[in-house]
Amino acid sequence: xxxxxxxxxxxxxxxxxxxxxxxxxxxxxxxxxxxxxxxxxxxxxxxxxxxxxxxxxxxxxxxxxxxxxxxxxxxxxxxxxxxxx
Numbered sequence: 001x002x003x004x005x006x007x008x009x010x011x012x013x014x015x016x017x018x019x020x021x022x023x024x025x026x027x028x029x030x031x032x033x034x035x036x037x038x039x040x041x042x043x044x045x046x047x048x049x050x051x052x053x054x055x056x057x058x059x060x061x062x063x064x065x066x067x068x069x070x071x072x073x074x075x076x077x078x079x080x081x082x083x084x085x
Contacts, residue, residue: 001049001063001066002050003080003083004066004070004080004083005046005049005050007070007073007076007078007079007080007083008042008043008046008069008070008073009043009046009047010078011073011076012039012042012043015039016036016039019031019034019036042069045062045065045069046066048062049062049063049066064085067083067085068085070083071084071085
């Protein structure tokens with residue numbers, strides 16, 4: 001699961017860099033309907049999972065949510081099929 005969390009954080013960072021490029025090239029208004037808030041939430045969930053004690057009753061649900069979110073990057077060459085929910 002740690003590999004998936006690291007993978008998700010790396011993809012979020014890649015996406016944030018892409019959005020920064022778009023904003024720098026086309027202006028901030030180009031991002032008004034962007035997915036930046038969702039990327040921030042995914043990153044926060046990943047950090048919460050890393051900080052959560054495995055015995056916490058919420059960890060299984062959060063792990064499942066991260067697996068579902070990870071599917072949006074299934075086309076990426078580093079995505080591992082074992083992460084599918």
